[in-house]
Amino acid sequence: MPLEPLLPLFHRLDRQHFDGCLAPAGQRLVEVRWSDGRMRRTAGMYRFGHHLDGRRLSVIVLSRPLLEPLPREATLSTLCHEMIHAWVDRVVGAQEVHGPHFRARMAAINAAQAEFVVSIRHRYPLPANSRPPRWLACCPNCQVRLPYRRRVQGLACKQCCDQLHGGRWHASCLLRFEQAA
Numbered sequence: 001m002p003l004e005p006l007l008p009l010f011h012r013l014d015r016q017h018f019d020g021c022l023a024p025a026g027q028r029l030v031e032v033r034w035s036d037g038r039m040r041r042t043a044g045m046y047r048f049g050h051h052l053d054g055r056r057l058s059v060i061v062l063s064r065p066l067l068e069p070l071p072r073e074a075t076l077s078t079l080c081h082e083m084i085h086a087w088v089d090r091v092v093g094a095q096e097v098h099g100p101h102f103r104a105r106m107a108a109i110n111a112a113q114a115e116f117v118v119s120i121r122h123r124y125p126l127p128a129n130s131r132p133p134r135w136l137a138c139c140p141n142c143q144v145r146l147p148y149r150r151r152v153q154g155l156a157c158k159q160c161c162d163q164l165h166g167g168r169w170h171a172s173c174l175l176r177f178e179q180a181a
Contacts, residue, residue, distance in 0.1 A: 004072075006032045006062065006079065013080050017109045021091050022083060030086045031059040032079075039063035041149065043122050044078040046085035058090055066124050073116040080109060080118050137175035151177045 010032045014022045022029050030046075039045070044062045051057050060082040067075050088094050088101045096102060098120050106118045133147030139157035141164065156173040164170065 004075075006034065009076065009079055010060075010083070013076070013083055017080065017105075017112065018083065018087055018091075022086060029058055029090045030083075033059070033061055034064045035061050037064055040065050041126065043067060043074070043124055044082045046082045046089070048086075048089050058086060060086060066126070070124060074122070074124060076116040077118055078122065080116070081106075084109075084118070133180050135177045136180050137177050139173065139175055141173060146175070147180065148177070 010028070010030075011023060014020055039061065040063070042063060043066050044060065047057060047059045047061065049057045060079065062075065062078055062082070067078060084102050084105050085097075087105060088096060088099075092101050094101050103120075106120075109118050133149055135148040135151055137146045137148050137152075137155065138144070139160055141160040142157060144157060144159070152175075155175045156169050156171075157175060160173040161167060161170055164173065
């Protein structure tokens with residue numbers, strides 16, 4: 001399916017699920033754009049911080065290579081997911097990733113409509129020309145093996161942290177990285 005412009009989708013989702021607070025009086029607090037084609041392993045991302053001149057940086061970037069071949073629901077779900085990150089950052093002012101504010105808003109959006117489902121993680125197929133992973137991260141508890149392109153320090157198995165430690169990060173769940181074949 002050809003990609004559609006993101007701004008109309010952004011404004012519609014903002015009105016429907018965020019009471020217009022991400023674009024008060026039509027002035028967006030967040031830039032929204034398609035990637036230039038380099039984002040091949042993640043469907044979307046929310047970047048925040050400050051520009052060199054001190055202006056606030058808030059931008060949602062969606063992956064053109066991942067989302068272009070998928071149905072429209074994938075774009076809506078990914079955009080809405082990233083808009084929740086922007087809402088937590090710009091409106092709530094909390095510093096969390098997928099914490100309680102994020103999860104509460106996600107649950108409210110999913111309960112309010114059936115057009116798409118917002119989730120923490122997506123399992124979209126990777127483009128065919130994507131490079132194989134260089135690393136496998138292995139959990140010492142459940143033995144799950146996850147592919148990664150680079151080593152990440154301090155990364156723990158989410159499932160084991162949830163099951164064994166009430167959802168809190170714990171050193172016993174640290175993933176061990178080994179080179180992929």
